[in-house]
Amino acid sequence: MTSFDVAKRAGVSQSTVARVFARPALVAEATRNRVSRAARELGYVPSAIAGGMRNQRSGLVGVVVPAQGEYWQSVISAFARQVGEGSRQLLVTTFRDVQAVEGAIQSISRYRLDGLVLASSTIGVGQISRLTQPNHAVVAFNQPAAAGIAPLVTVDNQGGAAALARHLIELGVKSAAFVGGVSSASTDQLRYRGAVEQFGAREISLPYIEAGSFTYDAGYKIGANLAEVGRIPDALVVAADEIAFGVIDGLRRHGVSVPGDVRVTGFDGVPQSAWEGYGLTTLVQPIEQMVASVLQLLSLSAVDQIVTIEGELRIANTTRGETSHG
Amino acid sequence: MTSFDVAKRAGVSQSTVARVFARPALVAEATRNRVSRAARELGYVPSAIAGGMRNQRSGLVGVVVPAQGEYWQSVISAFARQVGEGSRQLLVTTFRDVQAVEGAIQSISRYRLDGLVLASSTIGVGQISRLTQPNHAVVAFNQPAAAGIAPLVTVDNQGGAAALARHLIELGVKSAAFVGGVSSASTDQLRYRGAVEQFGAREISLPYIEAGSFTYDAGYKIGANLAEVGRIPDALVVAADEIAFGVIDGLRRHGVSVPGDVRVTGFDGVPQSAWEGYGLTTLVQPIEQMVASVLQLLSLSAVDQIVTIEGELRIANTTRGETSHG
DNA sequence: ATGAAAGCGCTAACAG
DNA sequence: CTGTTAGCGCTTTCAT
Numbered sequence: 001m002t003s004f005d006v007a008k009r010a011g012v013s014q015s016t017v018a019r020v021f022a023r024p025a026l027v028a029e030a031t032r033n034r035v036s037r038a039a040r041e042l043g044y045v046p047s048a049i050a051g052g053m054r055n056q057r058s059g060l061v062g063v064v065v066p067a068q069g070e071y072w073q074s075v076i077s078a079f080a081r082q083v084g085e086g087s088r089q090l091l092v093t094t095f096r097d098v099q100a101v102e103g104a105i106q107s108i109s110r111y112r113l114d115g116l117v118l119a120s121s122t123i124g125v126g127q128i129s130r131l132t133q134p135n136h137a138v139v140a141f142n143q144p145a146a147a148g149i150a151p152l153v154t155v156d157n158q159g160g161a162a163a164l165a166r167h168l169i170e171l172g173v174k175s176a177a178f179v180g181g182v183s184s185a186s187t188d189q190l191r192y193r194g195a196v197e198q199f200g201a202r203e204i205s206l207p208y209i210e211a212g213s214f215t216y217d218a219g220y221k222i223g224a225n226l227a228e229v230g231r232i233p234d235a236l237v238v239a240a241d242e243i244a245f246g247v248i249d250g251l252r253r254h255g256v257s258v259p260g261d262v263r264v265t266g267f268d269g270v271p272q273s274a275w276e277g278y279g280l281t282t283l284v285q286p287i288e289q290m291v292a293s294v295l296q297l298l299s300l301s302a303v304d305q306i307v308t309i310e311g312e313l314r315i316a317n318t319t320r321g322e323t324s325h326g
Numbered sequence: 327m328t329s330f331d332v333a334k335r336a337g338v339s340q341s342t343v344a345r346v347f348a349r350p351a352l353v354a355e356a357t358r359n360r361v362s363r364a365a366r367e368l369g370y371v372p373s374a375i376a377g378g379m380r381n382q383r384s385g386l387v388g389v390v391v392p393a394q395g396e397y398w399q400s401v402i403s404a405f406a407r408q409v410g411e412g413s414r415q416l417l418v419t420t421f422r423d424v425q426a427v428e429g430a431i432q433s434i435s436r437y438r439l440d441g442l443v444l445a446s447s448t449i450g451v452g453q454i455s456r457l458t459q460p461n462h463a464v465v466a467f468n469q470p471a472a473a474g475i476a477p478l479v480t481v482d483n484q485g486g487a488a489a490l491a492r493h494l495i496e497l498g499v500k501s502a503a504f505v506g507g508v509s510s511a512s513t514d515q516l517r518y519r520g521a522v523e524q525f526g527a528r529e530i531s532l533p534y535i536e537a538g539s540f541t542y543d544a545g546y547k548i549g550a551n552l553a554e555v556g557r558i559p560d561a562l563v564v565a566a567d568e569i570a571f572g573v574i575d576g577l578r579r580h581g582v583s584v585p586g587d588v589r590v591t592g593f594d595g596v597p598q599s600a601w602e603g604y605g606l607t608t609l610v611q612p613i614e615q616m617v618a619s620v621l622q623l624l625s626l627s628a629v630d631q632i633v634t635i636e637g638e639l640r641i642a643n644t645t646r647g648e649t650s651h652g
Numbered sequence: 653a654t655g656a657a658a659g660c661g662c663t664a665a666c667a668g
Numbered sequence: 669c670t671g672t673t674a675g676c677g678c679t680t681t682c683a684t
Contacts, residue, residue: 002661013671018663028669048436049384050661052375053676060417067407070597073399080402080420081393089434091386092418094406108415110374216601249602271396275542276575277603328677339655344679354653376677379660 001044010038021046048089052112059088061298062108063117063141064101067094069214070242070270071285075119075141078291086295088114098122115298117141118150121187125149139297141290145186151297151305153290157187157267160283160311161194161237164265167281168235169202171263171319175233177207179222179247181214181240188239191267195237211243219243223250232262235319241266241273241282248278248318263319269311279317286311327370336364347372374415378438385414387624388434389443389467390427393420395540396568396596397611401445401467404617412621414440424448441624443467444476447513451475465623467616471512477631479619483513483593486609486637487520487563490591493607494561495528497589497645501559503533505548505573507540507566514565517593521563537569545569549576558588561645567592567599567608574604574644589645595637605643612637 003017010017012035019027020035027035038044052058061083065072076092083090091111093104101123108116119141140146142154168176178195180188192208199206211218219238223246226232232251238244244266248258258264266273269284286309293307329343336343338361345353346361353361364370378384387409391398402418409416417437419430427449434442445467466472468480494502504521506514518534525532537544545564549572552558558577564570570592574584584590592599595610612635619633 004661014661015663015672016670018661019670022663026669031669045432045435047379047438047661049375049378049438050676051436051663053373053379053678054661054663056676058375067403070396070399073396073403076402076406076418077393077399077420080418084419084430084433087433089437090418092402092406092416093410094403104410106371107410107413109371110377111415112373112375216597220602245598245601245603253602271542272571272598275571276546276579277571330677340677341656341679342654344677345654348679352653357653373677376660377679379662380677380679382660 001042003044003046005042006035006039006044009042010035018046022051056112057114058112060091060111060113061088061115061117061295062091062093062111062113063119064093064095064104064108064123065119066122067096070272071214071240071268072119074270074287075291078287079117079294082288082291082295095120098124115139115295117294117298118143118146121145121185122182137298137301139294141294142187142285144190147306148304151300151302151307153293153297153307153309154187155283155285155290155311156308157190158194160267160313161191162198163311163313164237164267164281164283165195165198167313167315167319168237168263168265169198169204171235173234173263174204176204176235176237177209177233179209179211179219179236179238179243181211181218181243183208183210191237191239206237211239211246214240214243216242216246216249219246219248220250221246223247223252223256224254225250227251227254227256232256235263235265238264238266241268241270241280244280244282244318245272245278248280259318259320265319269314273316274314276317281316281319282314283311284314285309327368329370329372332361332365332368332370335368336361344372348377382438383440384438386417386437386439387414387441387443387621388417388419388437388439389445390419390421390430390434390449391445392448393422396598397540397566397594398445400596400613401617404613405443405620408614408617408621424450441465441621443620443624444469444472447471447511448508463624463627465620467620468513468611470516473632474630477623477626477628477633479616479623479633479635480513481609481611481616481637482634483516484520486593486639487517488524489637489639490563490593490607490609491521491524493639493641493645494563494589494591495524495530497561499560499589500530502530502561502563503535503559505535505537505545505562505564505569507537507544507569509534509536517563517565532563537565537572540566540569542568542572542575545572545574546576547572549573549578549582550580551576553577553580553582558582561589561591563591565593567594567596567606570606570608570644571598571604574606585644585646591645595640599642600640602643607642607645608640609637610640611635 007014266282273280333340466478592608599606
C-alpha cells in the first residue's frame, strides 16, 4: 500500500495524498474526504520510514538502559508513555554489561534517532563522550558523571541522601553504615557523600559496604552477613530500594528486627517501597518529571545543560519509632 | 555521513562501501579494510532507515503493552533483551485504556514493522482481527481470546490455576474464593475456570470476587474488605501476583494472618513473589521462553498457530503449613 | 572484484 | 488548490 495506490483510487495525484496526511489544511475539504476514504478502504498508513528518509528525521527516540531492575523498568515505562504522547516512537535497548553499551549504541544509531537517552550510572564517561556525535541529540539520564560532556538530567542524589541521613539523625541514630551498589557508580558516590556529610557533622562515622550490584540478592547477602556478625548499627542507609528490600529480608531472616533493631532507608521510590509489606522510607525520584525534562533537553542542544531535580523524602515503617538511645 | 562520503575518502565507489557493510564477503580484503577504516574515521554507520526503505524490511519489532504493572514491565524487558540479540530493534508502545490501542497500533504501523506483538488480555477480539493485516506479522501474547484470529503464545492459564488449586486442596483447604482482576479478561476467565473445576470436583464452591484492575491497590481493598466483613475462607486464589500482594497486605493490616488464617496464591511469578517479604506461592510464567516463541512465530505466519506454554508452580510462605481443618 | 544506475515511498519546492 | 518533479541513502542487479 503506497500513496500511489490511494491516489489512483481517489483520482488525484500522489502528492495530494501525501498532503492530506502531512498538511491537511492545504487540501480542499472535498478532496480531503475523498482521499481519506480511499486510504481507509485500502488500509493505507503513510510510511514513517520513507518520510523519515526524506525529512532526515526518523521520529524515533532511543533509550539505552540496564536490562534489569525495578527502577529501570519504571524509567522505560515513563519514556514509553511520554514519547508515545507525541507522534514519536520509543526504541528500547537494554544491556547487561557496560561493555555491551558501545555495541548497543552503534546498532541503535543506525536508525538515525531524533534523540538518544543514555541511562545508567555505570556507563563510562569515555563512552559518553565518544557518543556525543553531531547527528543525534544525546541526553544522559541519572548519570552525574556525564556532566559537561552531555546534557544531563538527574535527581539530586547528594541532597536526597542528605535528607535521608538527617531524618535518621533526628530519630536519634548514633551509629550507621552505608550499603552501596557498585562503588564506581557516580550515583552511588554522590549518595554516599550526601549521607556521610550529615553523619560526619554529628561525629558519626559512616562505613561504606559494597553490595556488588543493585539487586535484591546482593542486598540479602549483606543483610544476612550483618545479622550473623552481629554488629548492627542503629541505621543502614542503602543506595537503592531494591538492595534495601534484600537487606531487610536478610536481616529479618536472622531475627533482626527492622525498624526495631535497625532502621533502614532506600533510594528511588519504586512502587513496592510504598507497599505495606515493606513500607520503606526512601527518597522518591519524580521519574515522570525527569523524563519530561529529558524530552525537552533533546530539542535543545546545550552540552553543558544540567537539570537537577529534587526527590521527595517519603517516611514509612522502616524508620518508625525512636531508637533505644533516643 | 553517508556511504558517499566514505566512498570518496576510501577512493572507491559508493556501492563498494554499501557492500562492505551488507555483504562483506564480496569485497576484496584490502578494499574492505580501507573502507572500514574510512568509515570508522568518519564515524559512519549505515542508515537503517534508508536500508529499510530499499529492502521493505525495517528491522523493527513492535510491542503494544499496558502502561502499568510489574508483570508487563518484565515482559518488555524480555522483549528488549531478545530482540536486541538479533540485529533488530524494539519499538515499545504502551497504553492505558483499551480504547487507546487502536490509535497506538496505527501510529506504530507507520514504521512498517517486521513484526507486531499485541499483549494484554483486555484488548478486544474485534481489534485484533482488524489488525491482522497483510503487511506485518502479528502475534498475540497472553491473550487467549485471540486464538484463531492471530498466532498466539500464551501460558497455560487454566492448567496453571488448576495446579494452584490442587496444591491448596492437598493442604486441606475446605473453602476458598477467587479474586480476579477484570472479569472480561480472557486470562482471568481461564484462571478462574482452572481453579473452579478443581474445587468443584471436591464440592467446594469458589465465589468470584472482582478487584477491578490488576493492581496492588485493587487487591488491598479486597483484602481489607474481606478482613472487615470477617468471613474469610481457608484460601484465596488470586488472579495475579500484584493483586495478591495487595490482598495480603490488606488482610494483614486488619490482623488476618497469611498463611495462618488464610492461604493466598498468586499468578505470574513476578520477581518480588520470590522475595521473602512476601514469599508468594504462585504460578511462574516462563517469560523468556514465551518471548522466544513469539519471535519464532513472527517469522512464520500461520494464523491458527497456538503455542501454550506450561508455567511452574512455585510454593512459598503464603501457603505453608496445614489448615486448621487439615 | 568493482562501478553505474535504478528505485524503494515519501515530502516539499515549484509551476500552474 | 493541485500536479510535476527531484531527491533522501541505501541495496541490488547488471555490466565491466
